[in-house]
Amino acid sequence: MATDQKNLNEYSDKNLVDISDRQFAIVVSEWNEEVTSSLFEGAMATLLKHGATPDNIIRKNVPGSFELTLGAQWMAQKATVDAVICIGCVIQGETRHFDFICDAVAQGITNVGLKFNKPVIFGVLTPDNQQQALERAGGKHGNKGIEAAITAIKMLGF
């Protein structure tokens, strides 16, 4: 279902696992900071809403979404980290650079989760333009950071 038919803030909160003693890392890209800061706020608020403690949420910034993979790996390798949430926004430009970044980040983040056998969540927007990004970072389509956080929680309850 495309995002324009589904609000990213809407989810079932039934039977969520207790996360009061779980540690989360949130790795945030600094590119498109207006968007990624909103995504981070959504993710942070959702984790706290469902019982995570502030001391158990570690934020690390990376320059751009391409660096999310290595940042996620550095956090996922920590035995104390239960889940990693990657936050980014890659906006289509004039060239194919967009495609290379998006493909690398999607595959890279997938591989980190598989390598360290823990949830590593793809909270990365890949819009055509700034408007689409803002609509998914607290606008009319909700906040992808909320979706990413609840995804991490649900995976911990697998």
Ligand SMILES: Nc1c(NC[C@H](O)[C@H](O)[C@H](O)CO)[nH]c(=O)[nH]c1=O
């Ligand atoms: N254009 C965007 C980028 N580009 C930067 C790359 O992510 C990377 O930091 C650079 O290629 C050096 O390795 N990053 C985003 O997150 N969003 C963009 O729209």
Ligand SMILES: CC(=O)[C@@H](O)COP(=O)(O)O
């Ligand atoms: C996704 C990007 O890296 C993008 O901002 C680069 O823009 P361009 O393709 O116009 O160089």
